[in-house]
Amino acid sequence: MVGIDDQGDFIIQLRKEFLDEVSFLLEQCEESYLKLENPTLRTEELTNIFRLAHSIKGSGTVVGYDDLAEFAHVVEDCLTLLRDLPERVTPEITSLLLKAGDAFKTRVEMLKKNSPDAWNIADLKVQIVATTQALKGVKQSEVPTPALTVQTPQEVQSPTATPTVQPHQPTLTLVTPPAAISSMHAAPAKQDPTEHHEHPEHHDTHAHEHSHSKSSQGVSVKVDSVRIDAVLDLVGELVVIKSQLLQERSRVAHLSIRENEVLALLDKTVRDLQDKTLSMRMTSLKPLFLKVQRTVRDLAIKLNKPIEFTMSGEDIEIDRTMIELLNDPLIHIVRNALDHGIEKGAQRKLLGKTEKGFISMTAKHAGGRIVVEIKDDGSGIDREKVLAKAINNKIISETQRNLTNQQVYDLIFAPGFSTADAVTDISGRGVGLDVVKSNIQKLKGTIEIDTEMGKGSIFRLSLPLTTAITEGIVVIINQIRYVIPMDSIRELLRIEAGSVTNVRGEEECLSVRGRILPLVKMNLLMKINGISNTILEAMNLKASQVTATKSEITETRTDMVVVIDHLGYNIALTIDAVLGQNQVVVKPLGQNINTTNGVAGAAIMGDGKIALVLDLDGLVRYVRASNSQADRIAREKKKQLKAA
Numbered sequence: 101m102v103g104i105d106d107q108g109d110f111i112i113q114l115r116k117e118f119l120d121e122v123s124f125l126l127e128q129c130e131e132s133y134l135k136l137e138n139p140t141l142r143t144e145e146l147t148n149i150f151r152l153a154h155s156i157k158g159s160g161t162v163v164g165y166d167d168l169a170e171f172a173h174v175v176e177d178c179l180t181l182l183r184d185l186p187e188r189v190t191p192e193i194t195s196l197l198l199k200a201g202d203a204f205k206t207r208v209e210m211l212k213k214n215s216p217d218a219w220n221i222a223d224l225k226v227q228i229v230a231t232t233q234a235l236k237g238v239k240q241s242e243v244p245t246p247a248l249t250v251q252t253p254q255e256v257q258s259p260t261a262t263p264t265v266q267p268h269q270p271t272l273t274l275v276t277p278p279a280a281i282s283s284m285h286a287a288p289a290k291q292d293p294t295e296h297h298e299h300p301e302h303h304d305t306h307a308h309e310h311s312h313s314k315s316s317q318g319v320s321v322k323v324d325s326v327r328i329d330a331v332l333d334l335v336g337e338l339v340v341i342k343s344q345l346l347q348e349r350s351r352v353a354h355l356s357i358r359e360n361e362v363l364a365l366l367d368k369t370v371r372d373l374q375d376k377t378l379s380m381r382m383t384s385l386k387p388l389f390l391k392v393q394r395t396v397r398d399l400a401i402k403l404n405k406p407i408e409f410t411m412s413g414e415d416i417e418i419d420r421t422m423i424e425l426l427n428d429p430l431i432h433i434v435r436n437a438l439d440h441g442i443e444k445g446a447q448r449k450l451l452g453k454t455e456k457g458f459i460s461m462t463a464k465h466a467g468g469r470i471v472v473e474i475k476d477d478g479s480g481i482d483r484e485k486v487l488a489k490a491i492n493n494k495i496i497s498e499t500q501r502n503l504t505n506q507q508v509y510d511l512i513f514a515p516g517f518s519t520a521d522a523v524t525d526i527s528g529r530g531v532g533l534d535v536v537k538s539n540i541q542k543l544k545g546t547i548e549i550d551t552e553m554g555k556g557s558i559f560r561l562s563l564p565l566t567t568a569i570t571e572g573i574v575v576i577i578n579q580i581r582y583v584i585p586m587d588s589i590r591e592l593l594r595i596e597a598g599s600v601t602n603v604r605g606e607e608e609c610l611s612v613r614g615r616i617l618p619l620v621k622m623n624l625l626m627k628i629n630g631i632s633n634t635i636l637e638a639m640n641l642k643a644s645q646v647t648a649t650k651s652e653i654t655e656t657r658t659d660m661v662v663v664i665d666h667l668g669y670n671i672a673l674t675i676d677a678v679l680g681q682n683q684v685v686v687k688p689l690g691q692n693i694n695t696t697n698g699v700a701g702a703a704i705m706g707d708g709k710i711a712l713v714l715d716l717d718g719l720v721r722y723v724r725a726s727n728s729q730a731d732r733i734a735r736e737k738k739k740q741l742k743a744a
Contacts, residue, residue, distance in 0.1 A: 142186045150179040181235040336685035382417040389414040406456040413463030429536040441478025477556040509549040513537035546717040574679040581711035590665040610672045
């Protein structure tokens with residue numbers, strides 16, 4: 101027999117599972133709302149949204165959330181008619197349904213937080229009821245036939261279908277059970293609403309990978325992200341212990357075959373465990389991309405700028421801890437593209453462009469990282485306008501006009517910087533892009549801008565897949581151990597006689613099989629009294645903790661380079677020695693040294709010492725900036741010679 105207290109606990113648990121279920125369904129239906137404007141997909145997506153409303157209505161009543169169930173009933177009535185009249189879905193109706201979805205989300209979050217605030221949906225409910233009444237009038241004017249009860253979705257949408265019933269005949273009102281409606285659309289049969297409380301397992305950390313069907317995949321469980329992070333930390337410690345064992349093995353003269361087999365098995369098991377644990381923290385970019393798509397749609401309507409938005413690569417997975425920090429940068433970039441970049445329709449026609457603007461967002465893997473690009477075909481960024489604004493705001497001085505293009509475009513990320521002529525409720529305060537830069541830096545990522553006046557702009561974000569465990573080779577530079585991420589290493593080679601050349605009389609380059617690569621002398625860039633010393637002080641470390649052993653130092657050479665392929669840009673880094681390949685747990689350096697070029701973090705090695713992890717993004721930016729500056733100086737010299 102269940103006691104009173106047990107009944108209370110049961111209801112609390114039932115409500116929690118219901119709210120989790122609804123949150124999941126709302127996330128899944130976000131794409132359906134946005135697809136309503138596609139006539140070929142409209143019928144199917146209306147069915148998906150109908151199922152959502154029907155589930156909330158039925159299950160909400162069971163758990164005592166009557167206001168949520170009542171509103172769902174209002175939405176359901178409207179959707180019932182829209183499914184019979186899909187051709188009547190307009191952008192205004194789509195916007196209304198999107199507002200209804202937002203209202204559901206708001207209420208669910210309020211209930212999760214036990215918020216006492218009022219749920220103000222009276223006006224929205226009136227609009228939906230008015231839309232429903234208007235649709236009823238349309239449907240009654242079209243006098244249905246008995247054959248309407250068995251029409252396929254294609255037949256319902258057919259403009260050639262004509263009623264055969266005479267006007268004097270009574271109108272047939274058919275109430276179709278949800279299961280029958282689902283079968284008409286070749287979809288799985290609708291389950292009883294209470295089933296949503298019997299299967300809370302569908303909201304695990306990979307819920308996005310599952311369909312609405314509960315029969316297709318294995319049983320899953322919900323796990324708190326804190327627990328997953330704790331397991332990942334333990335796996336990181338296990339990786340360090342494994343490295344210590346493997347290092348000790350190298351010092352032992354002779355090991356039995358069995359001992360070597362056990363160590364090899366341990367290595368493989370730890371790697372497999374690491375991969376599985378990391379996969380639990382990965383989530384698809386799709387929900388984030390859909391938020392951006394929704395933002396573009398709503399803002400385009402508000403600004404009266406027709407926009408064609410495309411996205412690709414949304415199924416790529418990224419560490420879920422990075423999603424929250426990535427949300428604001430993407431939103432701010434598309435808002436700026438719409439408000440500042442994309443011209444009005446009339447202006448676009450005068451410029452020879454299509455009236456409809458274009459924005460695309462793509463994600464792809466590149467060199468062990470994820471690259472997200474937001475591209476528009478707007479007016480581009482005016483270099484001179486940015487410079488003038490930066491000088492006027494005293495961000496730079498008048499003497500700094502010879503900055504490279506990338507350095508100039510980086511100025512737009514300064515706090516309070518804006519080239520907008522007027523402040524609006526959308527932009528102009530100089531806050532958005534500052535948030536973009538700061539959040540990307542927190543993610544250990546980088547952002548670059550490619551732009552051309554009159555043609556448009558590309559914002560390119562480079563992000564790590566995860567910030568936890570990295571595979572890399574351990575090298576020595578200036579007697580200090582460094583880790584170079586394996587994913588970006590193209591090859592390791594020795595410098596041959598005559599392969600080093602000077603470009604413009606200043607920069608040294610390396611010729612590799614006909615290719616000319618920038619040569620970075622790491623022993624000069626990462627000297628102990630420069631960057632590395634700063635890092636050691638900030639981390640409260642002694643030089644002995646990062647210095648290689650005497651035996652390792654004696655084996656150093658001066659003719660070794662590592663060729664790096666980072667996001668399609670190749671550079672050659674000089675090193676003193678290679679110690680081997682290893683898995684390391686990367687730890688951040690701290691906020692006070694996050695901007696240090698050349699170093700991204702630190703890792704504990706098998707012998708207990710510290711190795712610094714090279715920041716390839718920072719090195720590539722340094723080389724590209726140096727080359728751009730050199731090119732600019734070379735062009736100025738040519739102009740001076742011609743003038744003379």
